[in-house]
Amino acid sequence: MANSPQAKKRARQNEKRYAVNKARLSRIRTYLRKVEEAIASGDKEAATAALRAxxxxxMRGVTKGIFHKNTASRKMSRLAARVKAVS
Structure with a gap:
């Protein structure tokens, strides 16, 4: 348990950052899930629109430190390829 005032403050800050990061990650996952659902339904227009959204x-997740840049690029590339493959 944190004893010094500095350690107590860091613990408070960590809780706040954790909550913000968790919300951001959840928001990103929601957008990705919408793309997945559009791909599964076979609707290319909806999938393209979801991918654009x-x-x-x-990429905002990258600037906020949620994802590494290459991870986000890899996810986008794979999703784009799957959207393109939808007939």
Whole structure:
């Protein structure tokens, strides 16, 4: 348990950061899930629209430190390829 005032403050800050990061990650996952559902339904237009909406959210996650840049790029690339493959 934190005893010094500095350690107590860091613990409070960590709780706040954890809550913010968790909310951001949840929001990004929601956008990605919408893309997955559109792909599963076979609707190419809906999948393309969902992908366009998900891309800025994913990249915002990079700037906010939720994802590494290459991870986000890999996710976008794989989703784009799957959307393109929808007939």
């Amino acid at each position: 998900a891309q800025p959210e994913l």
